[in-house]
Amino acid sequence: MAKVKSKWICQTCGYETSGYLGKCPDCSSWGTLVEETYSKTPIREASSMADSRNSAPQLLKDISLDESIRYTTGILEFDTVLGGGLVMGSLVLVGGDPGIGKSTITLQSCGNLAKNGLKTLYVSAEESAKQIKLRAERLNVDSENLYIFAENNIEEIQKNLTELKPEILIIDSIQAVYNPAITSSPGSVSQVSECCGILMHIAKSRGITVLVIGHVTKDGAIAGPKVLEHMVDTVLYFEGDRYKSYRLLRSIKNRFGSTNEVGVFNMEEGGLVEVSNPSELFLSERSNAIAPGSVVIASSEGTRPILVEIQALVGPTSYPSPRRVTTGIEYNRVLQILAVLEKRVGLNLSKQDVYVNAVGGIDIQEPAADLGIALAVATCARNVTVDPETVIIGEIGLSGEIRSVSNLESKINEAYKLGFKKVLVPKSNLPLKNISHNLEIIGVSRLLEAITSSISVASNK
Incomplete structure (x- = not known):
């Protein structure tokens, strides 16, 4: 006993x-x-619960590549983030805020995989089978190879896996599944760790691809022990404002692909729709009558260049200490840029409130957005505009120099595709070798020079 x-x-x-x-x-x-x-429970006894099969060491040269076959989900953006699709026998963790679209994308993927002839089991530990059916009808998901199982007991799930022998397994969610051998409630650290360990053993021993949905805490981390993220092969995070239509799927960890890929989706009535041109989505509501403080920057999300509008509002403060408010941009980064504007350009902001916003709710993390943020603040403070057909790219140093950025050519090509005429870039990145179009490229080396150039561009428009 x-x-x-x-x-x-x-x-x-x-x-x-x-x-x-x-x-x-x-x-x-x-x-x-x-x-x-x-x-x-002894480790050997616990491992036997997953119906493991005996294995022996193999020579690397004798291992067939067929053992790591990938399954395409039929959703190009999802497959790109995964590195080309789901790897057989892998354990994938999908996390995100409530209502962000985790269950939606997994159910849509299940439907596509089942249509391709893969026996798929969707285990819902939080909803009934009828509730899943209602969502599947809304998403137009229907296949003879898709099975729904409403259960949160890991032992019952294992029993049905032995009988059904699926190739794809979905667990929604890992925090609701429990092991009756542990007396703690579902979602506790012990339950999450133990159940994930059993699922990992199932994936590796039987070659079943397992997708696990995970809830996040108020701090944005996956609920449960940190070891959970170490146990799985891939960790994907859904990001975005639940009150906005777009979603970003970002790879945090991927043993079978790059972590530099980002998928962009648009939430519609019929489910998540992949966005092939996210720059067009983020700039779709931009007005032609540009007000002071509005510029377009080029930032990279993974390996993909994305154009985003940055808006700044500068006005007299009614507080003893002026307010600094940022949305979608790191707060300390903006404070640093404001300090450079005051010290190197002579722009007095000590009695001005400054608000900076990345339109669309996207989070801008790349330093290449520095110059655009600085120009948005400077032009609003001086009540002038930047040419709406100009894209701003560049990182700012503390001495006011404009530093070179990575992937500049792909950013410029993205600006050209969307019809922009001019690009303000760091002079240290010039000359560019792989630019064949006639887009006007203006190189600057100092922040004051960039502000002067942008204002002159606007006045000559």
């Missing part, structure tokens, strides 16, 4: 101790340690 033991586990970071502590010594969270009792 298995020996029953207990331990105290932090529900935030997974720290374990034999006794209660008010404050977790690892993550400094208060009141997060919960007592959990469990049966000390």
Whole structure:
């Protein structure tokens, strides 16, 4: 008979101790340690639950590539982020905020995979089979090879896997699945870690591709122990404002592909629709009558260049300390740019409120957006405009120099495709070798020079 033991586990970071502590010594969270009792099951006995098969060492040269075959989901953006599709026997974790589209994209993928002849099992631990059917009808998902199973007991799931023998398994969600051998409630650190370990063993031993949906905490991290992200092969995050229509699917970890790819989707009534040209989406509502403080920058999301409008608003403050508000741009990055504008350009912002926004809700992280942010603030403060047909690209140093950026040619090509006529770029990136079109490229080396050039461009329009 298995020996029953207990331990105290932090529900935030997974720290374990034999006794209660008010404050977790690892993550400094208060009141997060919960007592959990469990049966000390031998590793060999637990592994046998997953119906493992015996294996032996193989020579690298004797391993067939067919053992790592990829399944295409039929959603190009999803396949691109995965590195070309789902790898057989892989364990993929998809995380994101509630209502962001995790269940939607997995159910759409299930339908496409099942239509291609792959036996697919969708396990819902949170919804009934009828509720899944309603969502499937809305998404126009229907296939003879798609099975729905409403269950959250990992042992019952394993039993049906043995009988059904699917090639694709979806778990929605890992925080709702539980192992009856552990007395803690579903979603606890022990339950999540144990159930994920069993699913990983199933994926590797049987060659079943497993997609696991995971909830996130208020800090944006996957709920459960950090080891969860280490156990899986791929970690994907859905990003975006749930009140906006677009979604970004970003790869955080990928053992079978690049982590530099980003998929862009648009949430419509019939489900998630892939966006082949995200720049056009983000600039679709941009007015031709440009007000001061509006510029277009080119940023990279993974290997893909995306054009985004940056808007700045500068006005007199009514507070003792002027306000600095940013949306979609790192706050400290904007403070640094404002300091350079004051010191190197002589722009007095000490009594001005400054608001900076990346239109569309996208998060801009690349330093190549620095120059665009600076020009948006400077032109609004001076009440002048930048030519609406100009794209701004460049990183700003603390001495006011414009530093070179990566992937400049792809950014310029993206601007040309969308009909822009001019591009303001770092002079250190010139000359460019692989530019064949007649787009006017203006090189600048100092921030003051860039502001002067942009204002003169506007006045000569």
